[in-house]
Amino acid sequence: MNPSRLVFSSMLLVAVALSAPSAFAQDQGQGNRQQGERRQRGQGNANNNGGRGNFDPAQFRERMYARYKEQLGSNDEEWKVIQPKLEKVLATQRDGRSSRGGDFGGRGGRPGGDRNAADQNQSAVARASAELRAAIEDKSSSADAITAKVTALREAREKAKADIAAAQKELRELLTARQEAVLISGGILD
Numbered sequence: 001m002n003p004s005r006l007v008f009s010s011m012l013l014v015a016v017a018l019s020a021p022s023a024f025a026q027d028q029g030q031g032n033r034q035q036g037e038r039r040q041r042g043q044g045n046a047n048n049n050g051g052r053g054n055f056d057p058a059q060f061r062e063r064m065y066a067r068y069k070e071q072l073g074s075n076d077e078e079w080k081v082i083q084p085k086l087e088k089v090l091a092t093q094r095d096g097r098s099s100r101g102g103d104f105g106g107r108g109g110r111p112g113g114d115r116n117a118a119d120q121n122q123s124a125v126a127r128a129s130a131e132l133r134a135a136i137e138d139k140s141s142s143a144d145a146i147t148a149k150v151t152a153l154r155e156a157r158e159k160a161k162a163d164i165a166a167a168q169k170e171l172r173e174l175l176t177a178r179q180e181a182v183l184i185s186g187g188i189l190d
Contacts, residue, residue, distance in 0.1 A: 071186075072179045082179075085171040089188060092167045095123035096160030125160050128153040165190075 068086060069079045122130070132149040135141040168189050172180060183189040 071182050072175075074179070082171070082174055085167070085174060086183075086188070089164070089167045089171050092160065092163045093188075096125055096157070096164050097123075123160070124156040125153070128156040 065083060065086075069083070072079075072082065074082055128149070132146075132153050135146050135149045171183070172189060175183070180189060
């Protein structure tokens, strides 16, 4: 082997060997920094249940609406008018959703939750969907009973679509072209 090539190979090997521990230390430092940032944001690790034990729906909604306000570029006065209409759109969209197969055969509700309270707060679509699932699961349900439940679910969905369209129209009337585009791209408006 050529002596200059041997010297070059040796220098390259030394350089690689010396840089490996510092690269590892940088990776470790970055990992520790990321873990600290997750802890600050409440995401933590398995020891604190990922921060989910302290979930506050009111704070979540407040942050969500603050993001919408920022994305829309609304001032406080404008936001006082837009926010209730946006809330109405989001509520009608939520009420219009059913468990379209995602919960098929399941019982719905939250584990350990109060099933009766959950049933009372269900939208018409969710109730009709649950009634259809119950009719399907009941092997003694007649074809006519199942057909009636299917019809009821379809009617509830059609009414929900009309409610969503009306709420979207009310909101759209308040928006600038840019704001409307933001909400369309976010899936809030059609």
